[in-house]
Amino acid sequence: MSAAAQAVPKPVGAEVPRYVVEVGMKPGNPDPAALALQSQLSSVGVASVTEVRVLALYELRGRMTAAQATLAARDLLADPVTQDYRLDRQAAAPLPAHWRLEVWLKSSMTDPVGESVRKAVKDLNLPEPATVRTGAAYQLFGRLQKSQADRVLERLLSNPVIHRVTAELR
């Protein structure tokens, strides 16, 4: 029976390759999510942010090469007309100082979008990743204290019940 043939996903070992794909709007393409966040910052007492950028993050873990992960990014995860993508191991263009806030679902939560992506990668005739997890990165440019960055994370971007978050000054 087709149902029984589906194996239960095994926990992924540390030696399995891991790629994080970042997808963001191309310069010149307005990013409504970034603009929306920017307009909400004053409500948590943050006034000194000059620009906000939002990136969709996809963590792929599976027996695939970097070239294959790049193909998945190019053909599935990023829209060629409006978005840019980058694998985490690729060198990034230097950016001015900014806070990078990352929000990921806790590992105990089901990630439905991750599930869809996993299947869609397979449909591209690429090796099916063992897991795909999705997250978001918010880059806040301008002057910001850590306490303010934390407040933005807690009040506007995440729920500690289901998310794990990081805030990093880059």
Added chain:
Amino acid sequence: MNAMKTEAETSGAAPAAWLAAAPRQLAEMNARAGWSLDAGELAAVQTHFRALKREPTRAEVETLAQTWSEHCKHKTFTSPILYREGKSTKRIKSLLKETIVEATAKLKKPWCLSVFEDNAGIVAFDKKWALAYKVETHNHPCAVEPYGGAETGVGGVVRDVLGAGLGAKPVLNTDVFCFAPPDYDGPLPSGTLHPKRTLTSVVAGVRDYGNRMGIPTAAGGVWFDAEYRHNPLVFVGTVGLLPRSAVKKSVKPGDLIVAAGGRTGRDGLHGATFSSAALDDSASVSAVQIGHAINEKKLLDALLRARDRGLYRGVTDCGAGGFSSAVGEMAALCGARGGAAVDLEKALFKTTEIAPWEAWVSESQERMVFAVPKEKLSAFAEVFSAEGVEHCVLGEFNDSGRLKVAWTGTVLVDLDLEFLHHGVPRRERQAVWETPKPAAKRASRAARRGEAGAALRWCLAHLNVCSREWIIRQYDHEVQAGTVVKPLQGLHHDGPGDATVIWPQAVVGEEGSYRGFGVGHGMNPSYGKLDPYAMAFSCVDEALSNLVCSGADVSQASLLDNFCWGDPEDPKELGRLVRAAIGCRDAALAFGAPFISGKDSLNNTYADAKGAKHSIPGTLLISATAPVPDVRQAVTMDFKTANNSVYMVGVTADELGGSLWEAFAGETGGRVPEVDGKRAKAALHALSAAIRSGLVLSAHDIREGGLVTAAAEMAFSGEVGVSIDLERVPRAKDAADPVTILFSESQSRFLLEVTPEKEKAFLKAMRGVTLARVGQTIANPILRVVDLDSRTLLEERLGELKAAWQRTLPAALGWPGLNGHNGHNGSSR
């Protein structure tokens, strides 16, 4: 599955010993495990297993805890209550049976096909089709994680309709919320999300799940009150259609237990018991579920195809309690004694890190359980695989009288079905109601007539009246191409509609049939703070009046009740609940509209740091549906053209208790509005018939903010002015001053636009009903009110009234106006 964790490994503790435990130890176990069983229930379990001379397994206790939870068993509504009202005492054996169900039983309406027995109430739609309707709440998860909670709430109620009869196709979603104001700036305890975030995230969750499932979210409402800040209320409803031949389900011995849909994981553990417990800072993490609408849409597609091919005999949804409830319920339908035998390792899992008992009660989303005759299994499998939906055979239904669950041969559960479903001890509770003393005489309102304009603008801008366009536009309310009376009405599609009318022609497919149905709601917690009986009557009046105004035939209406209340152990809280339930019964009987389904959510309380419990205001939502025999005769609330007569139906009295005027003016002690059941029924039925005969051009019922607010809404929605003469308004002796007349919230009143050509026929059709011609529509875009002494009391520009009405919600959300571009959509993903 040898890699699966054992029960001990997962729970980290040795299985507890029940037979020898003292009550205190049982209570400790209960608290640690989150079963929400009370002392009597724990003792009943202990007694049962002492007689069997063995310890219960973890899975057995979990099964009992889930099945006996308030959420699943409605114990408060079905256990004895000693009710004291003033000096009289009455022993109620079962509140549900003696109120809601009694009304339906007495009315014996022929359109009721399946009431209070299945996952949704089912009534007749036409000769070939039936209509299933379910409304339920998802309060606690939405307080903890509003986006995920709202999504899974919608998913759950949709599944209830998918599991009604042999499965109904959802054609409408409804959403009603009770939140604290989004611009609330008072104190909030840590861990409580700000109401603005709750509102935007819940709306986003309802939107995303409903839109993805292709179900129009087209009816609902929001009520704002700061007292909901700890316990937001989220009511989600679904209406579905199914062939009349598919209304009954059955299960026969030998039928296979088949689970289909999503896989089973650890998410959503203890949802049923979680939902029955009060919230505090340590709200359970694993009770939060994550939904994936696409899985449910695929499941829906597969289910309907399998239904139409007759590939299963029974179906139910996996909701609270997961497999334990679904299989337990279906097992009870099998043969004379019921029974089921499950090999749980055959289920499909998301993860290996799950203990067998967890797998049994997990509330992972998007799963249904079917009773499939053996010979249909391969066809069933084919249909489901074609839609990309997984399924597995868990076991077999039988007539053994027992629910048996094994895990690779080891017995996990072996319960007597009779004990499982009927063994919960019914504890008697105390309830007390004291009619408040009549208020001291208040100052006359006559002197405040000069404030009428300001009060009108204040009422229109009030959070409980203002435009909800910001929310409504996020819902696809026209998918399935059946929404013929929409939630936003008027010249610019932005006025406040009453009931929504659906013409399900793409589903029902009858060429040339214009039959549809309407859905309306009634809610007013402010009245409930004064008298829950009056509130209940008013809710029914409002829901039915909304239906009348859209052109439905309320002589064939059906009702649903949803109670959200505080602590049932508090006799005063319980007394208010009893009173509201009695009001529901009396209203249903008075209007001749039976209840077909209902749910309750209790313990909506918050324990503060000192341990004191705070309850929400007792909140009742009445949902109503009625047929619209010909949708081409439906009407909307916006004034259409100038020089038509404006009629008012109903009597205006000094009933401003709980009204917006009281809040504006700082008054207290007003009389809460009451319904004259007999008169109201006659009026609603006559008006309903008149509208369906094409005699009325526009109709709107009068609610919060009184007749002047309703008139303003009709006028600015249609951009047609109106002039009202207070002298003409039918009124009681105590409504003698302009403020009282304008802002009274007396029930069962309507404003109607009638063309000169139809007036005579209209008056004939409405003979015997109290009504009067109170004014006319005019070309000048103003609202004018002429006082009792013929002087102009009010003259307001429609544009300004509308602007005040539209500004409030976006401003409270920090949205830079409806034409703005930026705004956080609240998604927490």
Added chain:
Amino acid sequence: MKKPKVLILRTAGTNCDLETASAFKMAGGEPDLRHVRELVSGKTKLFDYGIVAIPGGFSYGDDVGAGRILANEIRGQLRELRGFIRSGRPVIGICNGFQVLVKAGILPHTPAGEQVASLSFNDSNRFEARWVRLRINLQSQSLFVKGLPEMIELPVAHGEGKFVVKSPKVLEMLKKTRSILMQYVNEEGKFAGYPYNPNGSLFNIAAVTNPEGNCLGLMPHPERYVTRWHHPNWTRQTFCKEGVGLELFRNAVNHALN
């Protein structure tokens, strides 16, 4: 009279298939709902049909951008669709269907079939469910708009409907080949911003065809306006007998009959 067979393509998350089928039936066609998997496997043959429709919905939940997954499926495994379009038969992609045609590189039409446009997130950053006014490009020869008035109204319901292009050359090409079929306008028929343009589309573009006009992609939902009782103001006015959306479907059916 023979009825042209209409293939209504569906997949996981397709939502508007039933009413699209109903619209084609009202228009005189014979709709057939088929899962895309049946076409990929060859069980169902595209050329057995006179018309192909890709209805609205959230194919695959829109999880990685609206329409991306189905577009990949069509681009990779349903290459006959291009031949079908080249043969001159009507093809219509509504809302999610439009997103799929764009992301599969079918619209705007390019010789290499590469994706040169996209339908991005609405400027308002919200799902927009509202009725819009559209001006039809009278210079277009597209079969879909024969006999239609210049100004029509239809409902939209989408979160990703903003038409954007890879480069200005693409817009020039669209203009030159008369491939822009409908644009969002206000009551006076003039281009205007939000909410008349509900998503911020470039040049107020709401619908695009191939140069021959037989392949149409549009964000508004014509299947939701096939009778007068679908219009939000039907209680205020009298209209022509049925909703103008039905005319689009009728034109496709009539074309297929010949």
